[in-house]
């Protein structure tokens with residue numbers, strides 16, 4: 110059934126234009142036991158702070174690698190939490206910043222070596238992961254990523270679409286307030302004032318039409334190369350979601366309940382790396398949302414419903430969204 114969904118793909122029109130990874134030697138098989146890696150991560154941490162020497166890089170054969178997996182979105186889906194939690198895995202190294210290589214024309218023009226230089230140092234058999242949620246909705250990105258590595262693994266974390274749209278609005282609202290600017294209420298933006306129908310021109314609404322964006326990606330990548338993460342469950346009960354990602358990335362299961370603890374003050378799960386080092390996400394993650402008129406919520410939920418059904422069908426992952 111999945112194959113039949115590729116109806117708009119004309120076979121043979123999308124040939125890899127010399128994928129960059131194919132010009133590189135194949136990745137080395139895993140040699141260092143994971144426990145050793147965990148120990149050596151201390152070194153990687155020092156490196157990121159600029160405390161490791163070139164000599165250490167040479168000695169430990171550390172390299173800056175292009176990502177083998179990318180969290181492509183969705184904005185406000187829980188992309189930061191997912192990246193930070195995956196980084197608990199000893200074989201994963203995260204690019205801390207959003208690089209915006211594929212969605213920003215200026216960055217893209219700087220070339221793939223610029224992108225690689227933005228990546229953290231890692232052991233050759235570790236996998237580097239970056240996240241830039243704008244990738245999911247930006248027209249040019251699927252083709253550009255495909256040209257870099259046609260077999261890359263793509264992670265998409267989604268939340269119930271109306272909640273995600275409100276979260277998106279809340280982030281923008283906070284930015285406006287910080288600059289002492291006024292902003293419309295969510296209801297005014299989400300509905301077209303003339304028709305009282307859902308305003309599909311509003312970006313926060315458009316971004317939540319997941320299937321529309323995914324269909325563009327499917328012109329380049331088969332559905333098997335995507336893994337959908339349930340962002341609502343990542344908030345409530347992260348471990349099972351992380352275990353599914355470990356399996357998708359062909360990694361041994363290493364993230365455990367020990368690494369995740371619920372912080373009642375924060376109201377979210379936080380991360381425990383070891384006995385001395387733990388951290389919660391920044392306060393900008395987990396904002397209080399404004400109350401939204403229930404009739405507008407219902408209108409949005411009804412609007413998203415058919416798109417959600419299509420999204421379930423394509424991805425094979427079903428959610429209890431209204």
Ligand code: A3P
Pocket residue numbers: 183184185186187188189190242276277343344377378379390393394395396397
């Ligand atoms: P809210 O601010 O709406 O609650 P992103 O990183 O893609 O911007 O997503 C932000 C969302 O991540 C937050 O949305 C929050 O709900 C969610 N999230 C998931 N797990 C979290 C965690 N452990 N700590 C903080 N926020 C988390």
